[in-house]
């Protein structure tokens with residue numbers, strides 16, 4: 001086991017799962033539409049929003065968790081689920097970048113969708129990505145049992161909606177220029193960022209065929225690394241720059257938003273990140289060597305540079 005930087009095996013694995021997900025999305029949102037059944041401009045905007053890099057960390061989690069329960073086929077069945085989750089993530093980024101929300105010009109080192117196209121197209125591209133996610137999972141060709149598929153759809157919907165990402169985004173907007181309590185900061189982050197990361201691990205277990213106990217344990221692992229992901233993101237927002245992040249940094253402080261770092265400081269945050277990695281590793285103990293990549297993932301989240 002590595003004790004410092006994420007290993008090259010992990011990075012290679014993240015890259016290869018990311019490539020599989022990208023290939024799926026590239027096929028699903030195919031550029032050519034000879035029959036003209038869907039508006040070309042919208043497909044182009046969607047492709048701009050999903051095929052523009054990104055770490056593909058959430059699909060990685062879906063695929064690696066599914067792999068815990070078998071030799072590889074499970075990961076094949078899980079690929080559409082992984083791609084669907086990335087659609088939801090990309091929709092949230094496209095909408096978050098809009099002038100009415102974070103008003104960002106750059107994302108993943110490229111112009112945001114509303115800059116490359118226009119606002120109405122960006123709104124529709126996000127809307128289409130959210131609904132396509134559910135079309136992808138519910139496709140009869142996806143070889144996952146009916147009950148698990150329904151459960152996956154339920155988990156994705158709950159993590160995305162009112163009590164998940166959308167609700168968290170609303171709290172986040174309401175927290176601007178307010179002295180939000182620590183409880184409110186933690187709740188907002190758990191909903192806005194954590195819910196989808198937790199869901200990635202939960203649906204990975206459902207797609208792979210894990211037991212109800214596995215589902216709960218892996219959802220808890222996802223919750224812990226979701227907390228670490230947001231804490232690391234807050235740290236990067238203070239310490240990193242546009243060149244490393246591919247997006248504007250320092251925005252939380254400029255918007256008068258409280259974060260755990262503005263409350264407790266950077267040293268506390270680094271210490272807390274270490275604790276969260278240990279908690280995540282403890283949850284993975286029953287899976288032994290099969291969970292090596294998920295252990296590395298916890299470390300990657302805490303120590304990432306973008």
Ligand code: GRG
Pocket residue numbers: 053054055056057091092093095096101108165166169192193230233306
């Ligand atoms: C608009 C409904 C709606 C929700 C927006 C995800 C989100 C909620 C806002 C993004 C703002 C933000 C910077 C959140 C912090 C954590 C986060 C989600 C970072 C982006 O995820 P990465 O680092 O991005 O996985 P890549 O580009 O690698 O996929």
